[in-house]
Amino acid sequence: MSTYKLNHTDSFGKGGDANGLRSNQENGFSNLSSLAQSEKAVQEFLIQQTPMQANDDHLIEFSEALRTVAKALRGSSEGKALAQAEAAEWKRRYELERCKNLELLLKAPSNGVCADESNSNGMMDHSAKSPRLHVQENGKSGMHSLERICAHEVLQDCEPNSPNGSISPVHIMSACSVYYIFKVCFNVHGCRHHLSFPGDARGRLMINTKKKSSLLRAAISLHQIAVVNSCSVCRLTYTTCNIQISLTWESSPQTVIIFTKPNSTSVRVLSVEMVRWLRDHKGLNVYVEPRVKAELLSESSSFDFVQTWEDDKEISLLHPKVDLVITLGGDGTVLWAASMFKGPVPPIVPFSMGSLGFMTPFHSEQYRDCLESVLRGPLSITLRHRLQCHIIRDKARHDYETEETMLVLNEVTIDRGISSYLTNLECYCDNSFVTCVQGDGLILSTTSGSTAYSLAAGGSMVHPQVPGILFTPICPHSLSFRPLILPDHVTVRVQVPFNSRGSAWVSFDGKGRKQLEAGDALVCSMAPWPVSTACQVESTHDFLRSIHEGLHWNQRKIQSSDGPQ
Numbered sequence: 001m002s003t004y005k006l007n008h009t010d011s012f013g014k015g016g017d018a019n020g021l022r023s024n025q026e027n028g029f030s031n032l033s034s035l036a037q038s039e040k041a042v043q044e045f046l047i048q049q050t051p052m053q054a055n056d057d058h059l060i061e062f063s064e065a066l067r068t069v070a071k072a073l074r075g076s077s078e079g080k081a082l083a084q085a086e087a088a089e090w091k092r093r094y095e096l097e098r099c100k101n102l103e104l105l106l107k108a109p110s111n112g113v114c115a116d117e118s119n120s121n122g123m124m125d126h127s128a129k130s131p132r133l134h135v136q137e138n139g140k141s142g143m144h145s146l147e148r149i150c151a152h153e154v155l156q157d158c159e160p161n162s163p164n165g166s167i168s169p170v171h172i173m174s175a176c177s178v179y180y181i182f183k184v185c186f187n188v189h190g191c192r193h194h195l196s197f198p199g200d201a202r203g204r205l206m207i208n209t210k211k212k213s214s215l216l217r218a219a220i221s222l223h224q225i226a227v228v229n230s231c232s233v234c235r236l237t238y239t240t241c242n243i244q245i246s247l248t249w250e251s252s253p254q255t256v257i258i259f260t261k262p263n264s265t266s267v268r269v270l271s272v273e274m275v276r277w278l279r280d281h282k283g284l285n286v287y288v289e290p291r292v293k294a295e296l297l298s299e300s301s302s303f304d305f306v307q308t309w310e311d312d313k314e315i316s317l318l319h320p321k322v323d324l325v326i327t328l329g330g331d332g333t334v335l336w337a338a339s340m341f342k343g344p345v346p347p348i349v350p351f352s353m354g355s356l357g358f359m360t361p362f363h364s365e366q367y368r369d370c371l372e373s374v375l376r377g378p379l380s381i382t383l384r385h386r387l388q389c390h391i392i393r394d395k396a397r398h399d400y401e402t403e404e405t406m407l408v409l410n411e412v413t414i415d416r417g418i419s420s421y422l423t424n425l426e427c428y429c430d431n432s433f434v435t436c437v438q439g440d441g442l443i444l445s446t447t448s449g450s451t452a453y454s455l456a457a458g459g460s461m462v463h464p465q466v467p468g469i470l471f472t473p474i475c476p477h478s479l480s481f482r483p484l485i486l487p488d489h490v491t492v493r494v495q496v497p498f499n500s501r502g503s504a505w506v507s508f509d510g511k512g513r514k515q516l517e518a519g520d521a522l523v524c525s526m527a528p529w530p531v532s533t534a535c536q537v538e539s540t541h542d543f544l545r546s547i548h549e550g551l552h553w554n555q556r557k558i559q560s561s562d563g564p565q
């Protein structure tokens, strides 16, 4: 064989260089053009052979082998180059998205009642104007954690009676869950100070360390706020799990919206009664859906005080005016109400008028007592995270955000729709390849949605205040595909590969199905605007009660004590 190699070096040399081909081989054929030349050289060489030479089996075998290797390596180099280009493209989009979210969060106060309170430091003067509502952290304040991307400041608790006597614990109080203004209260040199920062109510404060006020610097120097690192925008992550959050009204609530399950007589009867009571006994402005207003007016023309909106776009303008949302129905009505708010969501008081009720802890029979207590405040809430999802079409892959961003409270599902083929979905987490889903589909669920479709597909039940994204396959055709729980800061991308046999379908909280063609992708990350739902007792109690009563979780007769000791 070596003889042939030597003998035919010159022939290869004609089409480029055979030694070059060999050295390329050794170097992993990184240069695609030399590979193409080498392949061409092999072909030219074969054409030029005399019949006598062509009969030389060894030579043919050798040439074929080289050609195959060259082809394979070219294929792999091309594939790698493509994959790298694609990864770079997705990284670019991810960074764009992240910057956009960051900007949105920094602009957050301008959406809310506290817009005019901002000063040049991006902080708000607490004394200027109080939001109508603020969140108070009741529980242990010891759980702080750093956010992955740029969490550089940590609030530290100090002993109330610390040696210098001037430092009291830092409390994160605030905000109005509606507008997410976080208020930090602390004592410096014996004086109590209140500072407000824009935040995203996932527990993250936005603090611009380059524009620190002297007060903030003092707090930092007194170790009430510790600067771990310095960058232009810093966030503080305050994990809300295990901490009960409550809302306190700073001024009386004025306006409520009621969402009701359609086509239900009991709901209709209750809504008539409740609207009247809210107006006559509580003096509140009441908004209802256009359908419900028509129903009320058909009952009596005296309901003309009830307000409504013309189309769903108008409701997005209503949120700054609305203090409270009431839902009459099941979990689906809570999902419906939340879906009406594409940004901040006023706190929801959900009355149970369905068969289950994981998010609806209040009994409709006791609505008066319950609403009295809510309107008086403070009220315990469960802060439920939402996912923001957008579809990137392959056809429009160079446009950013080609379709409207969807917010889901339960989950986004990518399934095979009416197709009888397996789905083939490539999944990436922050651009790292996760897996390829071959089965009926995939559920990306919030922890609130963990008791819904994800549970039915074998996912774990997770306390709704645990921040995370559940990655749950639907009927995977593999024995080892266990569900995952990813942290809340990741961006998940699910793509239908070009070689997929069929398309896939996406649905958002079980609604609004959209088709994903080959090359299209769904990008999903935690949304900045969570949904706060009122608790009957408190978050953990309500969660455990819902899985006990709703699912009969782990119900078993207690084993009798008379048996082997």
Ligand SMILES: NC(=O)c1ccc[n+]([C@@H]2O[C@H](COP(=O)([O-])OP(=O)(O)OC[C@H]3O[C@@H](n4cnc5c(N)ncnc54)[C@H](O)[C@@H]3O)[C@@H](O)[C@H]2O)c1
Pocket (backbone or CB within 6 Å): 330, 331, 332, 333, 335, 354, 355, 356, 357, 358, 359, 410, 411, 448, 449, 450, 451, 452, 453, 454, 456, 508, 509, 510
């Ligand atoms: N196989 C399944 O379990 C399955 C299939 C499709 C959709 N779903 C769920 O239905 C939801 C839409 O609800 P809908 O009321 O509009 O449709 P729906 O009227 O079809 O009701 C679906 C059921 O899911 C329950 N549900 C909804 N959210 C829940 C939650 N967070 N925890 C526990 N149970 C919950 C509802 O109470 C209802 O009983 C979707 O978000 C999805 O999670 C479940």
Ligand SMILES: Nc1ncnc2c1ncn2[C@@H]1O[C@H](COP(=O)(O)OP(=O)(O)OP(=O)(O)O)[C@@H](O)[C@H]1O
Pocket (backbone or CB within 6 Å): 259, 260, 261, 262, 289, 329, 330, 331, 332, 333, 334, 335, 336, 353, 354, 355, 356, 357
């Ligand atoms: N205000 C509304 N307008 C339009 N559709 C609504 C509204 N409220 C609820 N729905 C839809 O009606 C369906 C049923 O609602 P919901 O889940 O609240 O009642 P349910 O099915 O009786 O309760 P459960 O799920 O507990 O048995 C859901 O798909 C939901 O999206």
